[in-house]
Amino acid sequence: MRVRAMRKQAKPLSETPETPPDGAGRALHTGSPSTPGKGTVFSKKRVRSARMMKDSLFKVLLAVISVVIVLPFFLILLQLASAGLGEVLGSGLGQGIQFIDTNPGPGLRGGILNSIVGSIALSALAGAVGIPVSVLGAVYINEYTRPGRVKNAIEFGADVLAGIPSIVFGAFGLALLVGGLGFGFGLFSGGVTLAFMMIPTILRTTEEALRAVPVSLREASLALGATKWTTTWKVTIRAAFPGIVTGVLLAFGRVIGETAPLLFTSGNSLGEPTSLFGPGSWVAALPYTIYLYISDPRDYLKAKAQGTAVILLIIVLTVDVIANYISRKVTRRLV
Amino acid sequence: MAPKEPQAAKGSNMDRIEGPRERSFLERLIESSKSVLKSAGSLLVELRHARGAARIDIWGRIGLFIPALAGVFIITLILSLLMYESAPILLSPEGGPGILVNPIWAPNQGQFGILVFIAGTFMCSGLAIVIAIPLGVGGAIFLSEFCPHRVRTSLRMVIELMAAIPSIVYGLWAFTSLRFWVAGVGESFLGISLNGLSLLSGSLILAVMLVPTVVAVSDDALQSVPVTYREASLALGATTSETARKVVLSAALPGVGAAVVLSLGRAVGETMAVLMVTGNSLQIPLTLFDPCYVMTSIITNQLGTAYVEPLWRSALFSVALVLMLMSTMFTIAAKLFIRWGMKTRGIK
Amino acid sequence: MITWTNQIEVHDLNTWFGSKHILKGISCYFMDNAVTAIMGPSGCGKSTLLRTINRLNDMIGNFRMTGKILFEGEDIYSAEASVYELRKRIGMVFQRPNPFPMSVRDNIKYGPKLHGVHDEDQLDKIVEHSLRRAALWDEVKDELDAPAPNLSGGQQQRLCIARALSVDPPVLLMDEPVSSLDPISAGKIEELIVTLKEDYTIILVTHNVQQAFRVSDQAAFLYMGELVEFDETSHIAEAPSDPRTEAFITGRIG
Numbered sequence: 035m036r037v038r039a040m041r042k043q044a045k046p047l048s049e050t051p052e053t054p055p056d057g058a059g060r061a062l063h064t065g066s067p068s069t070p071g072k073g074t075v076f077s078k079k080r081v082r083s084a085r086m087m088k089d090s091l092f093k094v095l096l097a098v099i100s101v102v103i104v105l106p107f108f109l110i111l112l113q114l115a116s117a118g119l120g121e122v123l124g125s126g127l128g129q130g131i132q133f134i135d136t137n138p139g140p141g142l143r144g145g146i147l148n149s150i151v152g153s154i155a156l157s158a159l160a161g162a163v164g165i166p167v168s169v170l171g172a173v174y175i176n177e178y179t180r181p182g183r184v185k186n187a188i189e190f191g192a193d194v195l196a197g198i199p200s201i202v203f204g205a206f207g208l209a210l211l212v213g214g215l216g217f218g219f220g221l222f223s224g225g226v227t228l229a230f231m232m233i234p235t236i237l238r239t240t241e242e243a244l245r246a247v248p249v250s251l252r253e254a255s256l257a258l259g260a261t262k263w264t265t266t267w268k269v270t271i272r273a274a275f276p277g278i279v280t281g282v283l284l285a286f287g288r289v290i291g292e293t294a295p296l297l298f299t300s301g302n303s304l305g306e307p308t309s310l311f312g313p314g315s316w317v318a319a320l321p322y323t324i325y326l327y328i329s330d331p332r333d334y335l336k337a338k339a340q341g342t343a344v345i346l347l348i349i350v351l352t353v354d355v356i357a358n359y360i361s362r363k364v365t366r367r368l369v
Numbered sequence: 370m371a372p373k374e375p376q377a378a379k380g381s382n383m384d385r386i387e388g389p390r391e392r393s394f395l396e397r398l399i400e401s402s403k404s405v406l407k408s409a410g411s412l413l414v415e416l417r418h419a420r421g422a423a424r425i426d427i428w429g430r431i432g433l434f435i436p437a438l439a440g441v442f443i444i445t446l447i448l449s450l451l452m453y454e455s456a457p458i459l460l461s462p463e464g465g466p467g468i469l470v471n472p473i474w475a476p477n478q479g480q481f482g483i484l485v486f487i488a489g490t491f492m493c494s495g496l497a498i499v500i501a502i503p504l505g506v507g508g509a510i511f512l513s514e515f516c517p518h519r520v521r522t523s524l525r526m527v528i529e530l531m532a533a534i535p536s537i538v539y540g541l542w543a544f545t546s547l548r549f550w551v552a553g554v555g556e557s558f559l560g561i562s563l564n565g566l567s568l569l570s571g572s573l574i575l576a577v578m579l580v581p582t583v584v585a586v587s588d589d590a591l592q593s594v595p596v597t598y599r600e601a602s603l604a605l606g607a608t609t610s611e612t613a614r615k616v617v618l619s620a621a622l623p624g625v626g627a628a629v630v631l632s633l634g635r636a637v638g639e640t641m642a643v644l645m646v647t648g649n650s651l652q653i654p655l656t657l658f659d660p661c662y663v664m665t666s667i668i669t670n671q672l673g674t675a676y677v678e679p680l681w682r683s684a685l686f687s688v689a690l691v692l693m694l695m696s697t698m699f700t701i702a703a704k705l706f707i708r709w710g711m712k713t714r715g716i717k
Numbered sequence: 718m719i720t721w722t723n724q725i726e727v728h729d730l731n732t733w734f735g736s737k738h739i740l741k742g743i744s745c746y747f748m749d750n751a752v753t754a755i756m757g758p759s760g761c762g763k764s765t766l767l768r769t770i771n772r773l774n775d776m777i778g779n780f781r782m783t784g785k786i787l788f789e790g791e792d793i794y795s796a797e798a799s800v801y802e803l804r805k806r807i808g809m810v811f812q813r814p815n816p817f818p819m820s821v822r823d824n825i826k827y828g829p830k831l832h833g834v835h836d837e838d839q840l841d842k843i844v845e846h847s848l849r850r851a852a853l854w855d856e857v858k859d860e861l862d863a864p865a866p867n868l869s870g871g872q873q874q875r876l877c878i879a880r881a882l883s884v885d886p887p888v889l890l891m892d893e894p895v896s897s898l899d900p901i902s903a904g905k906i907e908e909l910i911v912t913l914k915e916d917y918t919i920i921l922v923t924h925n926v927q928q929a930f931r932v933s934d935q936a937a938f939l940y941m942g943e944l945v946e947f948d949e950t951s952h953i954a955e956a957p958s959d960p961r962t963e964a965f966i967t968g969r970i971g
Contacts, residue, residue: 083799085608085611085801086801088608089608089610092614093511093515093610096507096508096510096511097511097515099503099504099507100507100508100511100512100516100524102504103504103505103580103581103584104527104531106542106577107527107530107531109542109546110539113542113546114542117545166436167436167439168439170432170433170436171433171437173433174430174433174434175437178434183401187441188437188438188440190704191441191443191444193704194440194444194697194700194701195440195443196700197634197638197696197697198444198638199637199638199639199640199693200638201638201665201668201669201689202447202693203447204668204672205451205668205672205685205686205689206446206451206689209450209451209686210446214450233440234440261422261423261425261426262429262430263426263430266429291534293536293640294641294665294669297669297672297673298672298673321537321641324537325540325641328541328545328645336545340541340545343541346537346538347534347535347538350533350535351530351533354529354533358526358529597811598818600773600776600811600815601809601815601880602817602827603773603776604804604809604811605804605805605808605827605828605831605881605883605884606801606802606804606828606831606884611831615827616827620817712864713864715818715864715865715866
């Protein structure tokens with residue numbers, strides 16, 4: 035490495051001209067002036083300035099906030115572990131299995147099988163109705179519409195639907211399904227009401243999954259002579275499939291935990307549902323059962339509510355963890 | 370011979386050159402319907418001529434169109450049904466639109482004032498938002514800008530799990546723990562014995578439930594701000610916290626703001642958790658430790674018994690209608706906010 | 718009394734990202750009120766050198782350095798140094814224009830506000846002055862409140878230059894400022910750089926040899942992290958002393 039000895043006298047900074055005319059020369063100075071021969075900014079006595087204090091304070095405040103935010107999570111888990119797990123596993127795994135495996139008996143003592151089966155049945159029906167509608171709808175919106183008024187209207191509809199309170203769905207289900215169309219309380223009314231709630235969620239997640247599929251995949255298929263229909267089903271949806279499944283699972287997770295829509299539509303039962311309509315279709319659900327037990331003055335039922343909550347939480351969190359796992363595996367594939 | 374261009378006579382209103390006319394709403398509606406019919410028509414023509422795979426293509430397109438409308442269809446259905454069910458009370462002499470400002474709810478005496486519930490919802494949600502937004506946005510900024518990488522993944526996972534917990538479980542915890550702490554605080558302030566079922570308990574559990582979504586959405590918005598903005602800010606001599614506040618947060622404001630507005634919508638519509646800890650009293654609360662009654666709770670508590678009483682039931686449906694209109698309003702407000710935010714930032 | 722002859726001096730600088738040794742024993746200086754070009758093929762460490770000067774590499778977790786960089790005679794990595802003051806006095810323009818998603822006016826006000834200027838009149842004067850210096854004033858003066866990203870690429874980059882100038886730094890670091898622009902905008906900015914050097918010390922990173930020859934007074938050729946040659950531009954252009962330099966400027970490597 036060679037350096038030509040080119041030393042030129044530095045222009046002392048104090049020679050900076052004053053307010054320059056029309057943009058020539060250096061700007062109005064905004065900070066500390068300097069004199070040649072003296073370090074300006076790095077003087078040894080530089081102390082933590084006010085700005086640096088503000089910086090540290092801000093970060094500490096945010097860290098505290100973050101702790102406060104997650105605190106309830108652990109408090110809830112703690113309480114459920116102590117009160118709820120005790121109820122479920124009081125005398126060991128055997129009692130735990132019994133809790134899941136038997137229906138409530140006299141005085142509502144016993145297990146919660148009715149609620150578990152009921153929740154599964156309701157979610158299954160909700161999915162059977164809701165998934166086709168939303169997935170197919172999302173396919174149409176994403177693949178067949180151009181950005182424009184129709185697309186905006188449809189997406190607006192889905193967004194509004196997503197924001198509607200769950201109790202409004204419950205009242206709606208009561209008025210339309212139970213009363214108006216005469217389906218009565220039970221599995222069908224409850225399931226379809228839940229389906230209405232699932233639709234906007236699955237619509238949005240499916241749309242996102244489809245959008246994430248690169249355009250070049252579709253183009254490659256069309257370039258080979260396939261029709262749009264074939265392309266959509268054999269290429270696009272296949273590529274988006276994990277994303278769609280994730281969305282569906284997340285929607286299930288939400289719907290299993292919903293209480294309000296079921297209060298006026300599903301009836302309640304101490305056993306499993308035996309039919310789709312009529313009195314045999316009255317069905318219990320985990321969140322509804324929790325609500326009933328905790329509202330009951332009998333103390334052992336309050337304890338049972340905690341136990342039921344443990345089961346519900348386990349189911350919901352498992353579904354969500356699976357959904358997240360699938361979605362994480364996807365991101366690696368398409369990239 | 371008449372001149373080709375219209376001569377502006379003195380005082381006439383042809384002073385300016387006519388550009389494209391502002392079309393009225395009706396005209397635009399007619400135009401849209403015309404273009405929709407045209408495309409439907411051309412679709413049918415295609416259908417006639419197409420064979421084989423192309424035919425399946427077109428049928429498929431028509432077939433998919435129907436579920437796509439599901440969202441709009443359901444909303445229209447809900448809206449119509451709610452309006453239908455609310456009509457009796459809103460049109461009856463005993464109620465009318467005045468129920469919105471009538472503070473007395475006593476269905477057995479023909480009083481159907483729903484003001485108590487509207488006020489209750491406003492106060493409870495309002496307080497919840499005031500608590501949840503600073504915490505949520507602050508947590509998101511920490512997560513996005515300052516959190517060490519390994520902590521970030523775990524923290525984010527906890528937040529998402531919190532968002533997944535059903536509201537009944539939050540309600541259960543609030544009923545068995547949170548409200549007793551609130552009672553304790555209240556007792557030391559007011560010196561009387563409390564059970565903790567209050568406005569404050571409701572707002573607190575609501576805030577706890579809102580924060581995770583606010584954090585997650587805001588974090589996503591902050592993460593999507595390009596790194597180069599942060600670099601430019603640092604290169605000008607800003608600290609990392611100044612950069613986070615003045616550049617990153619400002620750039621992400623459309624997303625963050627939308628999260629805020631949407632969580633307001635969620636707060637208003639939350640049912641189970643709030644139901645269990647607000648005390649459900651028919652007075653408008655005067656202090657934080659007074660019980661309150663929110664719109665979602667009155668429907669939950671009384672719709673079952675009210676179903677057979679036409680006016681009572683109608684009044685409750687009118688509450689549901691108000692709820693639906695409010696949540697729709699918030700959704701629209703969120704979208705408008707995003708549009709405004711992106712325009713002023715020049716983001717496409 | 719300390720005298721120094723050049724504002725920025727680099728003494729035996731070595732940098733690592735983790736275990737990757739990026740810059741190897743760099744020693745050079747940057748002449749005042751002149752344009753020094755740092756040129757070399759992609760990936761040879763030019764940007765790293767630039768970012769080490771304004772300590773932007775501090776943000777990268779596994780960055781390590783040995784050696785000294787002196788600014789106005791003081792070690793910028795010493796414990797007493799304030800990185801915020803350093804960056805106020807050494808400005809940077811990036812390869813891709815990155816105006817903040819705010820109005821043009823707010824973009825320029827950002828820097829001065831950070832450093833204590835709050836008087837609105839003074840801020841407005843700074844806005845006008847910076848935009849004039851960056852040869853952008855006439856084009857945006859009627860739309861100072863329009864969002865900056867709505868400007869064209871060349872205008873955005875000039876805005877970034879104006880923004881860097883808003884805090885009046887004696888030194889300007891420019892990391893390939895025109896490589897993402899069309900030739901006409903690039904040309905305008907090159908002219909701008911030549912006029913700016915009367916009042917600022919400019920360090921310009923470029924992979925474009927012709928640009929270095931057009932614009933700079935002094936040039937450093939970096940190859941694989943080593944400073945191969947460092948001389949007046951005219952000398953390098955006419956008679957490079959190192960065969961690697963010659964290979965680069967004739968286009969055989971790059």
